[in-house]
Amino acid sequence: MEDDDENPPLAVAIDNMSESSLPESSSRSENVGVTQEESPVGVTVITGYLGAGKSTLVNYILNGRHGKKIAVILNEFGEEIGVERAMINEGDDGTVIEEWIELANGCVCCTVKHSLVQALEQLIQRKERLDHILLETTGLADPAPLASVLWLDDQLESALRLDSILTVVDAKNIKLQLNEYRHSALFPEAVLQIAFADVVILNKVDLIHHENCRDSICNVLEDLKKEIHNINSLATVIQAVRCQVDLHEILDRKAYGANHLSHLEALLEDSKTVPAGSRHDFSIRTLCIEEQQPIDLAKVRLWLEDLLWEKKTHGDVYRSKGVLNICDSDQLHTLQAVRELYEVIPARRWLETEKKMSKIVFIGRNLDETNLRNSFRSCILKRDSGASA
């Protein structure tokens, strides 16, 4: 994007916002059947380590002639936050306009974050229909707090919805960063950004070309993809030069939508446990547990709350997704969780041809697979021996 000093951006004051509308509980309610007249505008959070190519991606999207009206918010989370820069691609002719979004003052961990949601909602209301919002974070941001703030309960009927977390990775540097992380816990942000990603753009692959003879380029890229999937096997990885990707691949992923089942259904097909590294004290990885017997919904909630809130003995879960076979229900339930927030929702009927089962994929640090598997078995409904089935 180009700075236009001669035409300073329009300052738009957003009303001071209260925190009263914040959800109190971390557990999210069942809300099937909530309909909205106009579907909410998707928000993609863009993360990526310093210099990975986030601004390059944003420029590419803002200046592209895709006919979409996309607002980009530069979210410079820091000590002093009051104003965010918003740029909006006005559509067909590719004109980019700039605005300032003013946030309520306050501490980063509470007021500002929630006023961000309200500021975005007001931006949506002021504008003619926006197609999408991109929120670019700083290179050192942990995306989890933003995801928690933007992943809104459908019952709030917000004008926006978290679409996905997109992480830009520098193909030339990522290997070094991951190695450093494994050995000395350096670059934790780079690893967290991959752990929370729904989509990873493996950018700067041209720099791999320059360094390696052609035969080995594919191997290097495959190796990098494997490294990324070792951390987060649920992420879609897209190779790119200067972040030139097909927008259809990155927008409208609906990664947090309970009723957008395709990626969750894929869980039924592939097991994705990645073996734990041998010596990694800081290991962040994906693992998957399965259970054939029907489980009890109330027990699952207690188990999740113990796992995500108390963090007792199973390690630190960052993200999880799953399908659940709940007893006495003909509905396939889905599970989504980001840090301590979770949502279990009946999504659709089990098909007669399907094998009913529960399957949950976890991404997190120091996860103990045996512990997770065994404790999940406590959710199996034990009927009285005298009771009829």
Ligand SMILES: Nc1nc2c(ncn2[C@@H]2O[C@H](COP(=O)(O)OP(=O)(O)OP(=O)(O)O)[C@@H](O)[C@H]2O)c(=O)[nH]1
């Ligand atoms: N060779 C090459 N250079 C790239 C590519 N993508 C981006 N760059 C360059 O890498 C540098 C950093 O890109 P940015 O888009 O500013 O990265 P960023 O993630 O926004 O950086 P920060 O704001 O510092 O976190 C710029 O000089 C880009 O021109 C690529 O695919 N190949």
